[in-house]
Amino acid sequence: MANVNIGLIGLGNIGSGVVEIIQSNVDLIEKRTGVRISIAAACSRSKDKALALGIDPKIHTTDYRQVIANPQVNVVVELVGGYEPARTIILEAIKAKKHVITANKAVLARHGYEIFEQATKNGVNVLFEASVGGCIPIIRTIEESYSSDNIESIYGILNGTTNYILTRMSEGMPYEEALKKAQALGFAEADPSFDVEGKDASQKLSILASLAFDARIETEAYTEGITRITAQDLAYASELGYAIKLLAIACKDRDGIGLHTHPTLVPKSSVLANVSNEFNAILLKGRNTGELFLSGKGAGKLPTATVVVTDIIEMGSRTRITQRRFEKVTIKPFAKSKSRFFLRLDLANKPGVLAKITRILGENNISIAAFNQKEDAGDFVPVVIITHQALEGEMEKALSECGKLDIVKPEPVLIRIADL
Template sequence: MTRKRINVGLIGLGTVGGGVARLLLEQQRRLSDYLGAELTLARAADRDPALAQGLDLPAGVLVADGAAVVADPQVDIVVELIGGLEPARAFVLAAIAGGKHVATANKALLAHHGREIFLAARQKGVGVAFEASVGGGIPLIRSLREGLAANDISHCLGILNGTCNFILSKMTAEGAAYADVLAQAQQEGYAEADPTFDVAGTDTAHKLAIIAALVTGRQPELNDISTEGITKIAPLDIQLAGEFGFKVKLLAVLRKVGQAVELRVHPTLVPLGHPMASVDGPFNALFVEGDWVGEVLLYGRGAGRRPTASAVVGDVLDLARDVLCGCPGRVPPLGSAAEPEGPLALAPLDQTVCKYYFRFAAQDKPGVLAAISAVLAEHRISIEAVIQKGREEAGPVPIVMLTHEANEAAVQRALARINALPFIAEDTMFIRVAG
């Protein structure tokens, strides 16, 4: 009996794209038997033909322009792996307009243009799959969209950037400075030559935008997500956090508070007993709290050629199944069949309520602690614990406080007052605490 053929067109043969091509070619027989149809890499495009060396692509498969992949009438599924916004957006929309299904790992594209892409797919009746866009090889998207669909998810905490987690883990284990660990991360291939996209929190914010869309059914405006990176974290903060019983992690936070939704990315103190505190090195994790399932932890390798290629090909198989069953778009991209009501409105950051870590750099003189405490009390900020270090060398000494829950706006007003006091040597370091 002749089996139906599903043709895949791949745009981009870089690190992940090359891995996808290799997986599709080397495991074609196994994947086809699993699917019950011939799964074939029919077209692969990259402007740099050198990237195809060693892939052993069949004759006629390699082309220079992604537009040729999109325009090929024999291609059923287009896999976009070039990254960035353009021409990736143009390729994806053109594929959808041509009735082709799309798999992508492009978190920036979905964070910026997800609404447009998902609407186009809905109107055309095709599927869009993006498991590899968040969490690499972790089945995170599928879990939120399908496995946990029965739940009202109230809270998510994500460690979603392996570069930042590697740096903070190394700083914690070795007591090394940020700049030194960053250089090591670059040497070992965990950080780019220009690491800004990662260490400033931008990559994590893109991924949080996608998670928020899956949880709420509405896409947030990326610029509305409060985003801070890890560049200001000092070894002293990591050491003192440990004395309080915490680790410092860069977290993506989603929290529903009444009818509002908080979305924020920032360094966070995580209690040592929390599952997220044990996520170290380049690994990623998402902690989810649902009203029926309770607490769920999704953990694994968040990047890399093989884990990410695994997720992409998993998406290709899902899309191919829908084609074979004649039910493309069976699962909407965001899970919900409800029409989105516009962008997701976010609660302002200044309404956030959580605990805080403060590190003041102050002159070692009588009355300093009392003066700081008085300003905090004026702003209804209650102190839970204090560590005051003695002088080890000339200069200011650290006074470190952990607060009870306080309002962000009040915290910002109090710190502005404290930073202006004559005995404060530098702006106060503050880190939010996971709740």
């Protein structure tokens, strides 16, 4: 298949970028790769948009079924986003024996296994490099470069919005202001909850972990966003030698797979600490290959569209049908996950308070590694505690006991530490 005739469904931001890149680089691509790309059909709600992009009106439709049914089309590119009709489009295209390309992490995180199963059954390929990590070739790296190695862990900064916000906050900007700035720059949606609550990163992590561990992941992983982090926490962390990043973490050991997304203290010396603004990054650890670190723009019209075009080119260059096999795996309960912790408590400024807190921690097998309390005349003073390795379950129990005391102001802030 050296001629790839795509049917493009969705002409939004990424879709129009794909059209632009094909229009300007079609000859360069053919010269370099031998693959000739043509847009055989395009579907969008508005015909004007298609015309403005220079798409031949004869190949435009407002009904995606016509794109799938078009005998010219051999690859369907779904750039609609969201769950529906994206899922239906993808499944119908597969049933019509068309290869599929998508940039849609949401539909893959929720319906990926169904989609991959149908693809295998119908002998077609589904490529989705643009769904995770923006312009970082992470899907290819896991599926190709690591196909003869065993991945042990993935640490990812997978959401550009929250990384942008945390970068501004590390410079002292309050959360609300950083969020507004991100929205003004187009990095955050009007309703930012999906990003700031960590769900976007968590969905992307599921996709990566499925591929890395050949795993069928059906339990919801622990997910915590950045809304409770304050610029003060970032300042404390910085003083202690750490940055705070929203990390999506997947680790595999003999006991199973650990999978969690949450704000994390990362030593400033780590490559992940230096990933700023809207950039994404992934630190992969393979048994034989050791650490591989990748970082690049996490979003944006042309970076993402370039990656979609790369998938289109790949459709023209390979015959192999990827048979993704996902096995039942044990997902470790988060309560059994172990890490060091950063704990910020606002404690009543009176005698005996610290003794009570440290007793509760001790009774729950949590040992203190560092302690920071500054002179303060208020009724409540902020205290920062860094612990040694402790279990999530025991930390949760300790915090709930502390919460019952009127000497602790709600809510304490708990941030995991990744020793990278």
